[in-house]
Amino acid sequence: MTQFVPAANFNEIVTAAATPELIEVAEDITTDAARIAPVDEGYYRRSFRVFDDDRGVGAETTDYAGHIIEWGSKYNRPHGTLRTAAAANGDFEPK
Amino acid sequence: MSDDLIVLPDWLAAMSEWVRDQPEVVDLVDDRVYTVMPRQKVFPLVVVTQVTDPAATTFAHWAVRALFQFDVWGGPQSATWTIAETIRALLSQRFAGNAWDLTAGAVVAGKVTVGGIRRTTENAVASLTEADGEVNRAAPLASFDAAVVMHPGQSSGS
Numbered sequence: 001m002t003q004f005v006p007a008a009n010f011n012e013i014v015t016a017a018a019t020p021e022l023i024e025v026a027e028d029i030t031t032d033a034a035r036i037a038p039v040d041e042g043y044y045r046r047s048f049r050v051f052d053d054d055r056g057v058g059a060e061t062t063d064y065a066g067h068i069i070e071w072g073s074k075y076n077r078p079h080g081t082l083r084t085a086a087a088a089n090g091d092f093e094p095k
Numbered sequence: 096m097s098d099d100l101i102v103l104p105d106w107l108a109a110m111s112e113w114v115r116d117q118p119e120v121v122d123l124v125d126d127r128v129y130t131v132m133p134r135q136k137v138f139p140l141v142v143v144t145q146v147t148d149p150a151a152t153t154f155a156h157w158a159v160r161a162l163f164q165f166d167v168w169g170g171p172q173s174a175t176w177t178i179a180e181t182i183r184a185l186l187s188q189r190f191a192g193n194a195w196d197l198t199a200g201a202v203v204a205g206k207v208t209v210g211g212i213r214r215t216t217e218n219a220v221a222s223l224t225e226a227d228g229e230v231n232r233a234a235p236l237a238s239f240d241a242a243v244v245m246h247p248g249q250s251s252g253s
Binding site for chain 2: 072087092
């Protein structure tokens with residue numbers, strides 16, 4: 001019988017190997033988010049960026065009102081810009 | 096309309112109708128489950144939004160992975176939590192994996208993935224964009240989103 005024993009740093013190796021492609025997907029998400037943003041111009045449309053830090057790899061907005069546009073408020077319907085862009089680039093699942 | 100043309104049901108209408116019909120939800124909010132915030136508000140209330148519904152099938156226009164957002168407005172905070180969690184539990188444990196013949200259309204729900212419940216108050220959110228008078232009207236809010244694989248079902252009348 002052959003037994004697979006993962007290396008002690010298995011998770012780090014897999015993460016490092018996957019990161020470039022994850023960044024590509026995140027870049028696609030930011031591109032799509034800018035395309036479907038509910039404004040034709042302005043900071044929000046330029047505010048999407050890819051991050052790769054202790055949160056992992058992802059896409060985010062740096063606009064101070066970005067969470068209102070994403071999630072809405074009593075007076076604004078949620079636009080879900082980033083979630084729509086994420087869903088267009090894979091099987092997005094809420095967390 | 097051609098017999099072989101598949102037109103998908105209005106997922107948002109179906110989802111809001113289904114949630115509105117659940118006895119556990121009726122006990123908590125009566126029929127106050129909306130798809131837009133009503134002008135005359137009686138709290139607590141629930142607003143359901145369809146964020147998107149990309150295709151889950153590659154070659155057939157048949158199934159989607161619909162993403163919904165549920166916002167529970169009102170108070171006290173414990174009530175908004177209870178309502179949000181009740182809907183979240185119903186989606187995961189009752190809606191998922193079943194066929195539903197609704198006024199809005201017959202739908203079949205597959206896998207349901209629910210997100211965490213975000214709890215806040217509207218004054219904290221609105222303070223960035225609204226006038227002072229609006230900011231003072233704090234409204235507890237509990238929100239979560241849910242991804243549902245859905246496809247058209249067969250109506251009992253067909």
